[in-house]
Amino acid sequence: MSTISVAGRYDVLVAPGALASVPSAVPEGALRVLLVHAPPLAAAASSVADALRARGLAVVVEALPDAEAAKTLGECGRLWSVLGQAGFTRTDVVVALGGGATTDLGGFVAAGWLRGVPVVQVPTTLLGMVDAAVGGKTGINTPEGKNLVGAFHEPAAVIADLSLLATLPHADLVAGMAEVIKCGFIADPQILSLVEADPAAALDVTGPALAELVTRAIEVKARVVAADLRESSLREILNYGHTFAHAIEQTSGYRWRHGDAVAVGMVYASELACRARLLDASVVERTRSILTSVGLPIRYDGDASWETLLQVMARDKKTRGAVLRFVALTAVGSPTRLEGPAPEMLRAAFDAVTVRGA
Numbered sequence: 001m002s003t004i005s006v007a008g009r010y011d012v013l014v015a016p017g018a019l020a021s022v023p024s025a026v027p028e029g030a031l032r033v034l035l036v037h038a039p040p041l042a043a044a045a046s047s048v049a050d051a052l053r054a055r056g057l058a059v060v061v062e063a064l065p066d067a068e069a070a071k072t073l074g075e076c077g078r079l080w081s082v083l084g085q086a087g088f089t090r091t092d093v094v095v096a097l098g099g100g101a102t103t104d105l106g107g108f109v110a111a112g113w114l115r116g117v118p119v120v121q122v123p124t125t126l127l128g129m130v131d132a133a134v135g136g137k138t139g140i141n142t143p144e145g146k147n148l149v150g151a152f153h154e155p156a157a158v159i160a161d162l163s164l165l166a167t168l169p170h171a172d173l174v175a176g177m178a179e180v181i182k183c184g185f186i187a188d189p190q191i192l193s194l195v196e197a198d199p200a201a202a203l204d205v206t207g208p209a210l211a212e213l214v215t216r217a218i219e220v221k222a223r224v225v226a227a228d229l230r231e232s233s234l235r236e237i238l239n240y241g242h243t244f245a246h247a248i249e250q251t252s253g254y255r256w257r258h259g260d261a262v263a264v265g266m267v268y269a270s271e272l273a274c275r276a277r278l279l280d281a282s283v284v285e286r287t288r289s290i291l292t293s294v295g296l297p298i299r300y301d302g303d304a305s306w307e308t309l310l311q312v313m314a315r316d317k318k319t320r321g322a323v324l325r326f327v328a329l330t331a332v333g334s335p336t337r338l339e340g341p342a343p344e345m346l347r348a349a350f351d352a353v354t355v356r357g358a
């Protein structure tokens with residue numbers, strides 16, 4: 001079990017069985033709780049709701065559409081109506097139980113209601129535990145792109161129950177490992193060593209290696225968001241690999257998992273940094289090798305043209321005016337920014353990550 005404090009503002013509890021701590025994480029003064037959950041978490045939601053009711057809270061339980069289908073303006077509007085009908089006040093609370101899509105949507109609903117009510121994040125995927133539920137980025141997608149509407153709204157608490165990973169489909173577990181490995185490349189090389197030493201152990205949801213990786217990745221994220229909640233500069237490093245990744249996801253109609261797209265996005269970013277003479281080719285090869293070792297993709301084999309992907313990348317939040325900006329590495333654990341790379345360089349890195357070029 002570990003508890004990671006985010007600058008003393010809230011705690012992230014990581015432990016098998018941590019779900020039992022949800023009622024005590026609901027801030028004092030609450031009378032009502034909206035519990036939103038991903039479809040596979042219905043049974044867990046029901047037992048959390050019972051425990052909250054046993055504490056005297058009135059609980060409204062709402063199942064969400066699955067995965068990215070939850071991150072829509074329509075779903076936000078529906079839930080804001082639920083809150084209005086049930087008379088939720090500023091001391092009442094939203095609890096989000098599910099993967100990153102659920103915690104992003106639940107957090108945004110809480111951020112918008114009465115201009116901000118507390119949210120308790122209860123991530124149930126690896127990706128949600130190590131990344132999405134921590135740090136206060138919340139949001140939804142619009143037809144023009146991923147996470148284009150959102151708010152910074154820190155949780156009151158994050159409760160990560162490792163035993164919930166037992167039912168997570170293997171492909172979703174692997175996708176979550178992309179964000180763990182991202183933390184290794186940007187800040188904690190020991191994460192890379194742990195994965196490389198035994199990739200199968202890293203993916204064993206009952207083993208000590210995964211528990212250590214979860215804690216280490218959360219520690220990286222906690223350090224960064226404690227220093228720069230609103231992404232004025234340092235926080236951008238958590239976006240490593242995401243410029244290309246978000247373009248892949250959106251142009252595929254979200255058929256690509258976020259973590260899979262981030263894996264290919266990190267290969268793209270490393271190829272770009274190598275061409276810009278920032279990064280040694282050995283780190284590009286290490287990127288491909290560690291991602292492959294856990295079953296993550298390293299190639300883009302989708303249908304979108306380079307021109308379309310480039311257009312979507314221009315709407316990335318790191319873009320300033322017409323200047324595309326990427327998080328790039330100069331070495332493992334040493335992130336920097338690559339601003340306005342030449343069009344030929346952008347294209348050459350794309351060729352290197354396509355089935356044709358890789």
Ligand SMILES: NC(=O)c1ccc[n+]([C@@H]2O[C@H](COP(=O)([O-])OP(=O)(O)OC[C@H]3O[C@@H](n4cnc5c(N)ncnc54)[C@H](O)[C@@H]3O)[C@@H](O)[C@H]2O)c1
Pocket residue numbers: 038039040041066067068071098099100101102104124125126127128131132133134135136137138147164165166167168169172175176258259
């Ligand atoms: N806010 C942030 O800082 C941040 C960080 C990283 C990712 N994200 C967002 O998170 C999302 C991706 O999150 P994700 O990978 O968790 O995907 P997800 O939320 O879509 O969950 C993946 C699948 O696993 C299912 N699931 C969840 N928990 C389960 C469990 N315990 N057992 C069985 N099935 C379970 C879900 O229903 C879904 O089908 C993306 O929208 C991404 O943009 C946000």
Ligand SMILES: O=C(O)C(=O)C[C@@H](O)[C@H](O)[C@H](O)COP(=O)(O)O
Pocket residue numbers: 131135137146147179231235236238239242317
């Ligand atoms: O917390 C952050 O900051 C991140 O960038 C973490 C990313 O893993 C995450 O996918 C995030 O939602 C991307 O943010 P966005 O601002 O590019 O939408």
Ligand SMILES: [Zn+2]
Pocket residue numbers: 131179242258262
């Ligand atoms: Zn991400």
